[in-house]
Amino acid sequence: MTHHDRAVADAHSALATALAVLLIIGGIGVFSYPLVANMLADREHAEVIRNYGTATSELDPDEKQRQLQLAQEYNDNLAGDPLHDPFVEGSGYALPTNYNDVLNLAGDGVMGTLTIPKIALNLPIYHGIDEETLEQGVGHMSQTALPIGGIGTRSVLTGHRGLPSAELFTRLDELDTGDLFTITVLGDTLAYRVVDIDVVTPDKINEILPDPDRDLVTLVTCTPYAVNTHRLLVTGERTDYDPDDPDLTPTHTVISARSWDTWLRWGGVSAAVTIGAIAAAILHRRRARNAARGDGGTGGNAVGAVGDDDDDDDDGTARDGDATRDGDGKNPTRDAGHETGQNTTNEPKRGRMEGPPRHSRT
Known part of the structure; x- marks a missing residue:
């Protein structure tokens, strides 16, 4: 293999390697996007909830009471207009004038956590x-x-289902x-x-109306999954809160915002190392x-050249031998002379060689 051929082969190898790496990265990206996006969304949610918890813990008792009083007045003054589907574009309605000012401690629109x-x-x-x-939370x-x-009272909370970037109410149907x-x-x-x-159109x-004798909250999302022609309604009634109730223990580990940072950091390092190793x-x-192909080609040519030379030498020797000897190694001219008693030195040599002889005697 010449230097030019080797350079071309190396260039093709590098290009093929680059394409293979890009395909690997693309495949990992496609399959890991929902997981990574959901991790990032969970991290953002955890950070928002942590900030909200900090704001409420630092809230002055008098200010807390004032906020609760404003919220109670808001509930008492509800006009009682019928609800509109929250997932149909253009189905909204004008907000009450003070709506965004109530229970909005940090001015970021967060009123609580679910x-x-x-x-x-x-x-x-x-x-x-x-x-x-609805892309950020409930x-x-x-x-x-x-x-x-x-x-x-009856509060209605809504959330998306099946977003590729966040889980939100995707698993609400498991309740x-x-x-x-x-x-x-x-x-x-x-x-x-x-x-x-319940499932409704x-x-x-x-x-969805309040019950004068009950304290209710209804969670609403779309159903069936990815079809979204109906609405799933999950209604809960107020009960005593016991933090030690086993039903309040998460069935999966809830990871904090700082823990997500660690997971994402090490996950990124692991992914980079894996891609690099591949x-x-x-x-x-x-x-x-x-390299194996290059060595094999060069060695083969060298051996072939030596073999050709050997063949040429062998052919030459064979031709010389044929000119003087027959198949059993005897000199046909001398033997013929002995048998006939005639001088045969001027006669053409005879043997197995075809065509004109290569040597002649005088």
């Missing part, structure tokens, strides 16, 4: 149900009671009657036990293969 232990869900609750809000329907509890979820507002945690699960959302292995294998 925790569903059975599916290890912990999400911030935001004011409103616009698309941007939205509160402003025409329902703010989630501070109270007999005769059963009797399961618990909690809502934390201004540092107070309220527990609700699931008492009803979007036009039936307006039938690329190095591919490159090494290709170089070894090309």
Whole structure:
């Protein structure tokens, strides 16, 4: 193999290796995107919830009481307009003038947190149900009671299902009657036990009404998964909150925001090392293969050349031998002379060689 051929082979090998690495990276990216995106979303949710917890813990008792009073007045003054489907574009309505000012401690729209232990869900609750809000967490329907509890109130919280970037209410259909979820507002945690699960068409959302004798919260999302023609309603009724209740223990580990940083950091390092190792292995294998081919080609040519020379020598020797000897190694001219008693030195030599003789005697 010439130097030019080897350079071309190396270039092709490098290109093939680069393409293989790109395909590996692309495949890993496609299959890991939902997982990584959900991890990032969970990290963001955990950070928002942590900041909200810090804000409520630093809240002055008088300010906390004032916020609760404003929320109670809001609930008392609800107009009672029928609800609209939160997932149909253009189905919204004008917000009350003071809606975004109530339970908005940090000015980021977070009014509380929702925790569903059975599916290890912990999400911030935001004011409103616009698309941007529902991509970040759970939205509160402003025409329902703010989630501070109270007999005769019914808060409605909505969340997306099946987003590739976040889990949100994707697993809400795993809840059963009797399961618990909690809502934390201004540092107070309220527990609700699931008492009803229903599936309705979007036009039936307006039938979600408060019960004058009960304290209710309804969670709403789309169903069936990825079809979204109906709405899943999971309603919980207020019950006593016991932090030691086994039903409030998450079935999966809930990872904090700082823990997510560690997981993402080490996950990125592991992915980089894995991709690098695969690329190095591919490159090494290709170089070894090309080297083997190059050595084999050069060696073969050298051996072939030597073999050709040997063949030429052998052919020459054979031709010389044929000119003087027959198949049994005797000199036919001398033997013929002995047998006939005649001088045969001037006669042409005879043997197995075809065509004119290469040597002649005088």
